[in-house]
Amino acid sequence: MRVAVVHEWLASHAGSEKVVEQILQLYPEADLFSLVDFLSPEQRQFIGHRTVNTSFIQQLPFAQRIFRQYLPLMPLAVEQFDLSAYDVVISSNHAVAKGVLTAPHQLHISYVHTPIRYAWDLQHQYLQQAGLERGVKGAITRVILHYLRLWDTASANRVDRFLANSEFIARRIWRAYRRPATVLYPPVDVSRFDWQQPREEFYLTVSRFVPYKRVDLTVAAFNRLGLPLVVIGDGSDWSRIEAMAGANVKLLGQQPNAVVTDYMQRCKGFIFPAEEDFGITPVEAQAAGAPVIAFGRGGVAETVVHGKTGVLFSEQTVKSLEQAVNAFEMGMYELNPEQSRRQAEKFSIERFHEQFRACIEQTYTGFLQGNPVE
Template identity: 45%
Template structure:
């Protein structure tokens, strides 16, 4: 069986790319297709596979400014040739499911999120975009939404990374989706014997993550906050930060792992579709203080593995931190880590194998049913044979004629 993995873009190693790595473990001989590819910023596991990028790769500056090429992405995806593949797994957050699958291939889409900038976060993205983008988005977005919905019909089975995303798939595509939580390498994290006096924010520094809430709140409280990550918000965040805020930029995994294990708690003020960072921190035995929406409702247990607050505001976050500190000793590292174990890579692979096998079997059964339906049935023809009478022996050519039905092929 020839397998293709289609990922929106391979320019860094975040949650979506961790899913691609797990799929590579599932299918070591699979080929990978993507819109743009930066070999220097992906893992060795991904680089071992044959990676094919789209024509966007040849556009100057595309690897760095790929998101500005969104209007061209439908053409780029449909230009990828997947002829001869039996199983296609698309990893969708940016556009990926829009490839044209061969007629006999099974196409399974693992959806991290319908494109946020076209759907539920459209107005937020437009309000924070540059002048040219604000002008163009109302013109281009309806066309891209229509293409996005139409290409959902090219998918045989949707898998969502959370119930939150499953609901959005149903809302925008009118398709059901099976929920399989993304893989988290919980075994890579461990409980530290000591903790330090700081809180942690980690992730891409972009507007919808709402790291600005954490920076403002912790500046106001005078509490120590360490921010790990890079993105277009970095300069603005530094401008509003007080002396208790430390920015580490893009830190190596060893530093990230240490900070996760030694922080008092992770601050998670954005709405995420799932949110891998909170699970990694819980695998380190540390609690989460999160905005109670999206994936956090499925990973964080209020009062046991963290604190959930109901409003994206500085005051709500400050109150959540104060509530946490009033009962900090009640959060047990071993219990928090045990909770995180359910989101392991092993659980992901087991569930994916089961769903893929089920879909392949359903396709095979459907093919057999189709063959049985269209196969020619025996034609009934009439032949005459003599019928023996009581006073003569049965012999062909004698007696009265009778109709005998016999199949003819």
């Protein structure tokens, strides 16, 4: 079974890349395709130091810095990959990877982290945050997103089977493409955490500093609460977050995994205010035995058990988060570290390997026999 793995872009080792890492471990002979590859030599270990097949976007001016701005060209670029030598194509999709062209004798399985957020249900939020609600640039962006939606819907027909990283994303796939998806939760390295460490008197959040992650909401709530908060991460919103942080908020910037692990094992509680497709960090926090206080929508509603491994608040507001933290401080919930660890182990790497391999091989066997994939 000759396998090709297609991913949108390789520029970091974040959530979707961790899924690709495990797929490549399952299929070590697979070839890897990506629109661009800007991984540093130190980052290449997770792809097995492979040579990556890239698109023409790799060679465009200033691509390393602004490759995301070439989004209008990405549907064309992904269609130029020649995958004719492979039996199975696995696309890792959060933008355009599922749009690759395959032949009738090839099986295409797409693992979807999300349909393109900024082209579908989050378009208005994206335009608002980017300052593109009005004007010529805003009008051009709306036209681009309109045609991107048309292409995205049409290219869904090129996929034989969809896998979704959560029930939340399976519903998004149905809404956008009217196609069913099998839920297969992404892998989380729970083994790196010790859940039996003593807890200390500080709260923790780990996040990229981008608008939809709502780090500002966490900082604003803890400014009012006056409780100690440690914030790990960086991003485009750094200056704004730094300006609003009170004396009780400690900004550490980006930190290596060892530091993140240490803080998760010691924090009193882990704060997660974003609406995420899945959300790996709340699962990691539970693996470390930390109670999770999170906005109860998106993938986190499937990974955190309210009242047992964490507290889910109902509105994405400062007041709602503040009330949840106060309820936790008052001891209204009996949260058990061992129970949190058991919950996190449901999302282990070993479980992902077992389920993903079984899914691919069973689907491919049926495909060869001429059975309907879905």
